[in-house]
Amino acid sequence: MxxxxxxxxxxxxxxxxxxxxxxxxxxxxxxxxxxxxxxxxxxxxxxxxxxxxxxxxxxxxxxxxxxxxxxxxxxxxxxxxxxxxxxxxxxxxxxxxxxxxxxxxxxxxxxxxxxxxxxxxxxxxxxxxxxxxxxxxxxxxxxxxxxxxxxxxxxxxxxxxxxxxxxxxxxxxxxxxxxxxxxxxxxxxxxxTPANVLYPETFADAARAAVKGTKIEVEVLDEKALERGGYGGLLAVGGGSSHGPRLVRFDYAPRGAKAHLALVGKGITFDTGGLNLKTSDGMYTMKSDMAGAAAVLAATRTIAQLGLKVRVTSYAAMAENMPSGTAYRPSD
CATH class of the missing domain: 3.40.220.10 (Leucine Aminopeptidase, subunit E, domain 1)
Structure with missing residues (x-):
């Protein structure tokens, strides 16, 4: 990348x-x-x-x-x-x-x-x-x-x-x-970045690399950790893809912080609509369905690099929503 x-x-x-x-x-x-x-x-x-x-x-x-x-x-x-x-x-x-x-x-x-x-x-x-x-x-x-x-x-x-x-x-x-x-x-x-290059695993890796050297604590949950934690919604959305979902947590906790800000970003690296398949026109720009996660993660890095006295905990839920035999069904 x-x-x-x-x-x-x-x-x-x-x-x-x-x-x-x-x-x-x-x-x-x-x-x-x-x-x-x-x-x-x-x-x-x-x-x-x-x-x-x-x-x-x-x-x-x-x-x-x-x-x-x-x-x-x-x-x-x-x-x-x-x-x-x-x-x-x-x-x-x-x-x-x-x-x-x-x-x-x-x-x-x-x-x-x-x-x-x-x-x-x-x-x-x-x-x-x-x-x-x-x-x-x-x-x-x-x-x-x-x-x-x-x-x-x-x-x-x-x-x-x-x-x-x-x-x-x-x-x-x-x-x-x-x-x-x-x-x-x-x-x-x-x-x-195209979705065949940026998918949940590579997005999570890129997020971790982006804050290397900062005072941000990083936690990445893979499929097994998500199952143990009961993150059924994220597992369901990513269930139809060969690329497993990830949940990335950034935590920036500077000494003397008097406020705690929580940020959550949507990180669907490509959204076909799953079994409720979108039309081609509606699907073309869906590589950008992870823009919320990108904004949240980049903002957290900025806050840490500027040394702002506010604690920030950010979550980026990453999945690829694809149709397949393992995709979740509307009635599930």
Missing amino acids: TAFSLPALTLATSCPRDADVVVFGVAESSGTPVLVGVPDELDQRTAKQFGQPLLAVARGLGADAKPGSTTVLPGADGSRLIAVGLGEADVTPEQVRRAAGNGVRAAAGLNAERPLRVAICLDAVEPEVVKGAAEGALLGAYSFVKVSGREPKEAIASVTVVSSSGKPEARRAIETARTVAAAVCLARDWVN
Whole structure:
């Protein structure tokens, strides 16, 4: 099972000159488009090259403040600029997060000959905005590494979040974003993996491996343990498959925790409907019927890695629901 690797992530107080792509914002202030996060030097270079300010160039090529919009512009020295819509000028961390993701996805879509170095210039000053920019950018770089013998092509080599704040809080925000994004990408990888590769046994093994080195206690119950424990429902759902069910329990119990959170995730690695067989259209996406378990397990790892003072006990019920002579019947 091949996992997606996050691009390198750094924080800088100025836009790096060697960036292949610079992502900047377009917002709306009193009905007028304004640039967000554009370094003066970049604006000056654009004016020198094209004979007009960056805002005029961007507007001329269709850039606007509409959230979700992206416009690719030519930059100096063969680089690319990507304008992303931010909506109203008083932007929130979530708007920045989404815009950064849109910008990096647009950069990945350029199909460059080599992995790109991307700078995120979205006027990130406050730690929550820095975190949003970093997290969005890393998630925007995600692509599923398909199960094949070919080496995956890396689109984004690195992400630099530009922030005028050199405070320790900003650097901590970067590290938090990296941890959260890694967990989200892990969950995405599990959801995207075909069911002939990710089934209860391999899912449980992957879950255990994902938290190696953390302070999470892991327990995995196989078929025999499930029978002894009286887990009839899970055994019934997985009874028609050649791949036996599993129950995975994560327990994170930090010293000083004052709250106890319980999470439960559905981990049906493929749901045919059993003897009540689904139609082909209804069955096609059923490899993702384990997304709840993926989210719960990845979230628990994130909480542990961030060292949050809350106890978390998570359960992921894993089974493959298949039709066969051993499948449970509607009247059982």
